[in-house]
Amino acid sequence: MTQSRGGDAEDHRGLPDDWERDETPEERADRRWGDLLQELRVTQTGVQILFGFLLTVVFQQRFTHLSGTEKNLYTVTVALGAATMAVLIGPVAMHRLLTGRRLKPETVTLASKLTVLGLVLLLCTMASSLLLVLRLANSGSTAAWLTGGIALWFVLFWFVLPLWARYRTVPGEE
Template sequence: MQHHEEPYERSETESERLDRNWGEILQELRVTQTGTQILTGFLLTLAFQPRFAELDAFQVGVYLTLLSAAVITTTLALAPVSMHRALFRQRAKHQIVRTSNAVLKITLVMVALILTGTMLLIFDVVLGHTQGIIAAAVTLILTAVAWLVLPLATRPDRD
């Protein structure tokens, strides 16, 4: 016999729900912002390493694409905070929460691509093109499983 819980309903006002949602988004942004900033910083330092001059055209292209994506992603991860600051006390919480949710989803996609590309670059430099492509593919698959398949599989059953 399978046990089904009744859906949990919160007794909260629309304003309380928006405040709770905004708080949850901020917690997720804190993690995302830290990760994107560290990754961006790491990528920024690579160009100043002695071995950087040995990269081939493909590796330089991957590096510049990754660096650009990392800067864009860091900017996106900070956008909800800037938006909240600009719209503070303007009764725009609903719009801030909705837009921040969308920006956070885009940021996570970008983070997945940057992680994948970083594995491609590092493995390509250290072991070669084939190993770089394999490492990137494995990273993309694992990220998709962890960030897409797992949440979908974990969703509560809906009747």
């Protein structure tokens, strides 16, 4: 963000941050917070299911038959899952602790950054989980290639496509 001559915040293309709506900074923060909460609800549900599943794996009979590498991969996967949960639930805790302090715009900005970090960690958790499962079903090199390809697929749809649209879009164009 930069400042324009009129004092309004601008985005990366030099456009006012609020060009699409006639709203106050507080109204914008409220709207953005509501949007962010909806996104987090979807993401948190998936992460909680994945993490819960990961926690049960160690109690399965077959776990004792895993190689040292597979057990290490499982440990990394569980740690990534826990880190993902912490980061994606962080905005809720932050909002609760900062409510009433008139910091909503700052809270929304920080929570948005945490959400992007959470998506990166979720991608790592999913890739690690996939690698573990595919190593048990296929050879190591096949599992690695499949995991890499699928991870790139996620990167394409979660990051590349939205960033491409963000930098390509001009206000008023349909």
